[in-house]
Amino acid sequence: MKRTELGRTGTTVGQVALGCMLMGTSTDEPTSYRMLDSFLDAGGDFLDTANCYSWWHAGSGGGESEELLGRWLARDGNRDRVFLATKVGGVVTDVPAALVDGKADWGIAAKLFEGTGADVVRRGIDASLRRLGTDHVDLYYVHVDDLSTPLEETLEALDGIVRAGKVRQIGWSNVRTWRLERIRQLADRYGWVAPVAVQQQHSYLRPAPGVDRAGIAGPEMLDYLGRHDDVSLVAYSPILQGIYDDPRRRAGHGMWTAYAGADSEARLAAVGKVAGDLGVTGNQVALAWALRQESPRVIPIAGTRTWEQFEAFLPALDVELGAEHLALLAEAGA
Template sequence: MQTTELGRTGRQVSQLALGAMQMGNATGESDSVRILDRYLEVGGSFIDTADCYEWWAREGSRGGESEELLGRWMRDGTKRDQIFLATKGSALPRYSPDLWAADGTPNWDLARRTFAGAGAKTLRDALDGSLRRLGTDHIDLYYIHVDDKATPLEETLEALAGFVEAGKVRYLGWSNVYTWRLERIRGLCARNGWPLPVAIQQQHSYLRRRAGLDTASIVDTEQLDYLRDNDDQTLVAYSPIVKGVYDSAAKRADHWMMANYAGPDADARIAAVTEIAAEVGVTPNQLVLAWLLHQTAPRVIPLIGPRTPEQFEDVVPALDVKLTEDQLTRLDEAGA
């Protein structure tokens, strides 16, 4: 697996990141360990989790299961030294029995209204909890998971700078954020001498979000333009294959995530992916990951989240796909 520089830090990380969100819940301990070990075996180093993963998996959970599993895995040998470890704070909702319906399903509307947020004390407590569960003395990359517009940015950025100064965090990141907020963060960091977030984790794939959709989470053309002009921040792309919809017309018809993309533009891009995947001899999902790995303006680190070892193995061939200039041009120009 190739590596890429994170922002302009000089720090090299694997070009494909591994998300551990489901580990410890939907993905049991033995399968999680198989995926993690195999990721290291193919040259991976960049592992991503969050303190809130996965509170919604079972009634009464306060999250932390993914971090705890990673902590157990890292205690075996020298694994901590082999990985670049990312986690996040700010997205764990305040506890309430109303977070789960009678049938145990999560109440996402309430959760989104009661996220912990990015206040200084909240982040200090969240970071210390993450360090304890992970069994480490530092986090390589610490994200604000959900941008918190109710807390002054100065308070959040000063707290994050303190984490870096104390040696608890090496680098900073931000997730689920509008471009105008990134500009404001950049200005405040420059004026106050605070460390700039070097990773921006957003939902990003080959499909483009549908016209008129207002969301802080999915990259749009303005954000791509911002990131091209500011290569000291690297785009980490979560849900890069949109839950695997490229391989399955049935999944595209039924999956709730397609509401963010559906329309003539998506249809045209699905057709292009399907055609070129057949030429290359890979699946459409693998082709999309390969396309993301070929991006240079801005650079993209796809963040995969396989639930099973088999799903991880389905991803591996994408690392070796070489696309021609003609194929890249046809993919880039496809659309309504």
């Protein structure tokens, strides 16, 4: 696996992060360990989790992913081999209230997030470190941008835990461009630590006209990050839960609704053409495309629930997109 610099920190990480969200709940411990070991063997080191994963799973209250990683990290040498990222601010304060017929209602959940007040940040990192069994994390994200807490309060608390050695770098997730610029201005004004990464939903398909969600990296965010390469784009859902290969996942699928339209249909056709030419899957083409982006540079997160999904993503690292394929992908759509 190739390596890429995180922002302009001088720190390099594997070009793909492994999403650990479902480890310890939907993905059992033996399978999780197998994926983690194989990821390291393939040259990967960037692990992504959060303190709330996976609160929506039956019988879970969150924290299971960090706990599983803590057990795995305790094995000889594993902590020294990884770049570890977790998050704060996405814990749901009343899980039963956020479940409707046993499934997460994200509209309700959004009103129940713990926020990013100073006490939440300080308690959150200490609890995460206990579950992970480590004395620091390498990257600590604000999981959900909290508009009700002054940014100064959140940034000062984050700066404090960096100075205390509990966190090496900070990032922000699900954030709008104007907020990211405000965060950077405040950090510069007060000498606080600034984000070196933003984690947003991003894929080869482009959001449909009129779709404006804080969690999706739209044209303005992409332009901003292309002009400010001290902040890396860490892309979650780079294959949009597999819709490049499975038409059934497009019909009525929640994630597809943000992309449905003629532009996406044209882009899916282009992906299908490239996949056919190369003898690979559409999902692998979408991942290979993400790895070729330079403005901004993209670090995709491969969130794999099963061993079969893990095996399917690895070949994308070796997919060679020629000039003609990159041109076809670039020109597809409106």
